Amino acid sequence: MRKEVTMPRMGQSMDEGRVLRWFKEVGAEVKRGEAIAEIETDKAVVEVEAFVTGTLVEIVVAEGELVPIGTVIAFIDDGRPEPEPTPALSTTAPPEPSESPAPSAAAGQEVRAPRGERINVSPVARRLAEEHGIDLAQVKGTGPGGRIGKADVEAYLAQRESVPTTPEAEGVKRVPLSKIRQTTAHRMTESKATAPHFYVSIDIEMSRALALRDSLKARGQEVSINDLILKATTLALAGYPNLNATFAGDELHLYPHINLAVAVALDEGLITPVIHNCESLSLAELAAAAKEVIERARMGRLRPEDLDGGTFTVSNLGAFGVKHFEAILNPPQAAILAVGTVRRVPAFDAHDRVIPAQLLTATVSADHRVTDGAEVARFLQKLKDILEDGFGLTAAP
Amino acid sequence: MTTREIMYREAIRDAQREEMLRDPTVFLIGEDLRDPWGGTYKATQNLSTEFGNERVLNTPICEETIIGASLGAALTGLRPVAELMYFDFVMRSMDAVVNQVAKVRYMSGGQVKVPLVIRTQGGGGRSSAAQHGNSLEAWICHVPGLFVAMPSTPYDAKGLLKTAIRMDDPVFFIEHKLLYMTKGPVPDEEYTIPFGVADVKRKGDDVTIVATSRMVLFALEAAAELEKEGISAEVIDPRTLVPLDEATILESVHKTNRLVVVNEGVERCGWAAEVAALVQKKGFGDLDAPIERVCTRNVPLPFQPDLENYVLPSVADIVRAAKYTLGKVE
Numbered sequence: 203m204r205k206e207v208t209m210p211r212m213g214q215s216m217d218e219g220r221v222l223r224w225f226k227e228v229g230a231e232v233k234r235g236e237a238i239a240e241i242e243t244d245k246a247v248v249e250v251e252a253f254v255t256g257t258l259v260e261i262v263v264a265e266g267e268l269v270p271i272g273t274v275i276a277f278i279d280d281g282r283p284e285p286e287p288t289p290a291l292s293t294t295a296p297p298e299p300s301e302s303p304a305p306s307a308a309a310g311q312e313v314r315a316p317r318g319e320r321i322n323v324s325p326v327a328r329r330l331a332e333e334h335g336i337d338l339a340q341v342k343g344t345g346p347g348g349r350i351g352k353a354d355v356e357a358y359l360a361q362r363e364s365v366p367t368t369p370e371a372e373g374v375k376r377v378p379l380s381k382i383r384q385t386t387a388h389r390m391t392e393s394k395a396t397a398p399h400f401y402v403s404i405d406i407e408m409s410r411a412l413a414l415r416d417s418l419k420a421r422g423q424e425v426s427i428n429d430l431i432l433k434a435t436t437l438a439l440a441g442y443p444n445l446n447a448t449f450a451g452d453e454l455h456l457y458p459h460i461n462l463a464v465a466v467a468l469d470e471g472l473i474t475p476v477i478h479n480c481e482s483l484s485l486a487e488l489a490a491a492a493k494e495v496i497e498r499a500r501m502g503r504l505r506p507e508d509l510d511g512g513t514f515t516v517s518n519l520g521a522f523g524v525k526h527f528e529a530i531l532n533p534p535q536a537a538i539l540a541v542g543t544v545r546r547v548p549a550f551d552a553h554d555r556v557i558p559a560q561l562l563t564a565t566v567s568a569d570h571r572v573t574d575g576a577e578v579a580r581f582l583q584k585l586k587d588i589l590e591d592g593f594g595l596t597a598a599p
Numbered sequence: 600m601t602t603r604e605i606m607y608r609e610a611i612r613d614a615q616r617e618e619m620l621r622d623p624t625v626f627l628i629g630e631d632l633r634d635p636w637g638g639t640y641k642a643t644q645n646l647s648t649e650f651g652n653e654r655v656l657n658t659p660i661c662e663e664t665i666i667g668a669s670l671g672a673a674l675t676g677l678r679p680v681a682e683l684m685y686f687d688f689v690m691r692s693m694d695a696v697v698n699q700v701a702k703v704r705y706m707s708g709g710q711v712k713v714p715l716v717i718r719t720q721g722g723g724g725r726s727s728a729a730q731h732g733n734s735l736e737a738w739i740c741h742v743p744g745l746f747v748a749m750p751s752t753p754y755d756a757k758g759l760l761k762t763a764i765r766m767d768d769p770v771f772f773i774e775h776k777l778l779y780m781t782k783g784p785v786p787d788e789e790y791t792i793p794f795g796v797a798d799v800k801r802k803g804d805d806v807t808i809v810a811t812s813r814m815v816l817f818a819l820e821a822a823a824e825l826e827k828e829g830i831s832a833e834v835i836d837p838r839t840l841v842p843l844d845e846a847t848i849l850e851s852v853h854k855t856n857r858l859v860v861v862n863e864g865v866e867r868c869g870w871a872a873e874v875a876a877l878v879q880k881k882g883f884g885d886l887d888a889p890i891e892r893v894c895t896r897n898v899p900l901p902f903q904p905d906l907e908n909y910v911l912p913s914v915a916d917i918v919r920a921a922k923y924t925l926g927k928v929e
Contacts, residue, residue, distance in 0.1 A: 324856075324886060324887040324888060325883050325884050325885070325886045325887075326856045326884060326885050326886055326887045327887060328884075329884040329885075344926070345888070345926045346926060351887050351888070351926065352856055352887040353887075
């Protein structure tokens, strides 16, 4: 029987939501409680869970579309037969006594969508929890029948706030979270909590890459170090599809295109616009696309598709002189590359002579459910080879 | 401002006297109002002596006559203050009250006014039994077209009654037989109290108790008991049930998150249910516990004193209900 999946209400202020991503394709099996889509509310990005086990038979609302709450966004078939129409009441033909319950009545019962367990909570406690973004499932109710009251929410709040706050923390300035900050907080917490991260670093000698940049500049073509890294990452990823992927419960989703998300720091927080189909772009095209999307991000002019469909993220703190750092995975992606600054250091050549070297440290954070250390190390080796060699960077895609 | 301690019944008498002095169209009508009797609860004492029998009319024992004659007088431009000796007797005049008094201004398209005050007294606690101790304010509140006042103190009684006599619409002015002898400060100076303005009789933070008439005194006693246990109760007397000061009640519940409504009428379909409905609708997000009602049990009022006390709301009942909203009683 086809059951509706609707745009959920995730908070009092929410009246519409945007489908960011479908985790499942039409025809995919879904389990009750499994995340099937990601939606964006006015405050945060959240997952929509299947409320029934079955097959995703229709996606009504496409990725990127904004719809009012309650709108049907998909249908799941639970494999049960469709209910027969309820027979009309008739005074002339009373239903014959049957040995088993009428099938229509049984099917009618099924129409009620299973709901999450109701939380016993007083109205004011519910309001307070919403105002402070508290998950009521985390609050212990001490009222009659275990009801969560105002005092329980306040106790939870006090406990939550007492952890980072020291007794002498008077004069603390409280700043409400921006939407970006809220989204980052939510997504990064979710990422760290659900994806087992591991980290692998490598040093890359950048002399040739820098020489390439300089010679391109001499010919009037502006290409940044970051553009070279994006190009090298695209080339390296082509051989390592597991790093251009998503962990999806009992299977991996490997993406046919390389859509690089680029971390951009704005005053109000971090945002990761996406350059689509990098594998089909030349270095010059990639540099132009990166420049365009980063500019749109800085001007607050990003289009929904600019935030959509990233498969791998590159985060570069080199401009700040950072030598090395580790990034948190950008869900649902399986890997992220963090690069530091290019630094001039003494090194040994093949004859043990001290020579100047231009080192860059690149660190991949990866989801251990998807890949392992050796594979990530080989990917980094490939990245290193491409950048140190330099020739492949300007080849036509 | 100088004040005197006077009894509730004196406040009622003084209000009528002052309005009779102020306006020659004001007159009193009812059973046994004239001196030397001066009303069954002495609320009209000395007024027939001061103003003469033509302004203090004794009637036969016939409530329909009292209300019918008063309505006629009001329609001609007089301002009658009618007394029904017991609230229970309003039944004898209910057709006049509901079908005529409450509706004639509306049905005449506003061509006539009904400046009529119907004073009466209700309530139990004095072994008055099932036919002389009822609290029927919910019946009256249910009738569109009637204003309803229910003061709990001498100060409120005087100020509200003066306002009622000056109003151009019919007012039911409900007193309580066990409040007549209570005392309270009343200023010597002229004052009136507007309808629709509640009085916070006691400030508190933990639970709001809305109470009417004699139940306000019970609620204040309960609040004192609760204070011994560290519970801070706010006691609100709406003073007029129609119109009702919703804002004061909602503001209080916004602060305390808990509400107990105390009313001497029987619980079923009573006035307390009306307040509970109001607060669950307009203050839903402020509630931390189900709203408690403390009312008279759904039985005829017994004559036997122990049974009567059991059936009527008590201070202990209010204390218990307040603690229940705080989760302190299972």
